[in-house]
Amino acid sequence: MEEQKQKKNWRERLKHTYRLVIMNEETFEDVASYRLSLLNVYVLLSSIIVLVTIGVVLFIVLTPAKRLIPGYGEANALPELVEMNRELDSLEAALQAQRIYTDHFRRMLAGEVETVQDIQNEPVEFPDSALDIQRIPEDEEIRREVSLAELQTTPVNNELISRSADLPLEQMYFTAPIRGEISSRFDLDKKHFGIDVLAPKDSPIKAALPGRVISASWNSDTGFTIIIQHANNVVTEYKHNSALLKETGDFVKAGEAVAIIGNTGEQTNGTHLHFELWHNGQAVNPEKYISFH
Template structure:
């Protein structure tokens, strides 16, 4: 048994000569001395090198995706990148949808079926001669006029009173340099204030627009209750984004001088009620 083991070891180290000759002339081209151990080491090395190259090609190229069970599709970098883009687009779509819905409510009048109607048909106190308490002759079939109204009534529209808005806060403390004038299409008031003064929300509401335009620069709009919308224009920077909820008196922007329609640092403030611009000085004490 021991002799057989020794014989096998000698066979591994037995030297052989590999001679290369031309077939036609039997001319010797080359001669190599080899052992079985050398041949085994050479073949093993070639196999290991081939396997290493194959592993590099598979794991460092897109071919790795062909390997069963290598990775889940959701773990691929491209899939993750596309998922993030889709999430961002979905968020923008939601913001634009909210923006559209709020402005659609401003542009369209309330539905005459669903909107509450206010009817001032209370009887006027008259005497036997058909005169009121002030001595003026009145028509008993004519509805009484609502006191202190600010908007003309129309079908399906609720008449608003100044008293309903006595709690509105001024967006900024300053001097009014230009007042409301619908005839020249100046649908708000211009307020002068020191540099870097914060612009505040006049009441609780949701931001329906917060963007930059060529004419009005950085502009933010807030939807309040009672179909009321406030706009703050020509800001230096905005502090809130579309869809954000703000409280009354909360800073939403910084006063500035942005936009082509601005000739100096100021705040252009607009107040809209039921889709119509109104004079803010009638509702807010600046």
């Protein structure tokens, strides 16, 4: 009986109406008044809480804020992590290849290039997986055809250089880069991969063949150096110049001036041209194919 009375009193209190009056403090004038009950206040507060809860849930679901919840983004981010990992591996491989290329290029400019004797004496190790791989004749033929296709033509000043693989150097026409007295001859044993030609100061250095400049730079050993790639896998180098007339990427014709003779770099003792001729990656004696007199 007592419990029923308490419940009844509680319900009556919820429904009991109160008046909320807002007054002006100075004039005591009623500004606004509201009739409220505990039930109305309870319903209002409950509605506000529900709306705020719904808003928070929608904000988390429909915005990237859900990624901040611990454990939520792990499964969804897995494909992105795999893709990022793959791109990182590709960048590392490209960086390593660039480092190897730069190192080999630096060694070539400095004259620290492996000769045939060095390569023959150097032991070659293959991974276990490579020991079982054998090239078949058809594979070699395909490789040769691809190489020929890549070396067919190269534009030079809107002209075409005809490329012929395996063409003997004796059948190629070279232009003397400069004419003068040879002060130092080609000597593989002393790692002197070219010849030194004396000539008057400010004499122009000419391209021995038509081709493309693959390097035009300065280094402490050989000074201003220019390197040109030609057809038939031929490369010529011109070192110790006082100035370069061409830039990397330029196309030149045979006999076109590419530099001015000089005495730059530490490995020099007078005005001269150090000229190197490379064929299929091997240094050859320029005097066998070019007359410098």
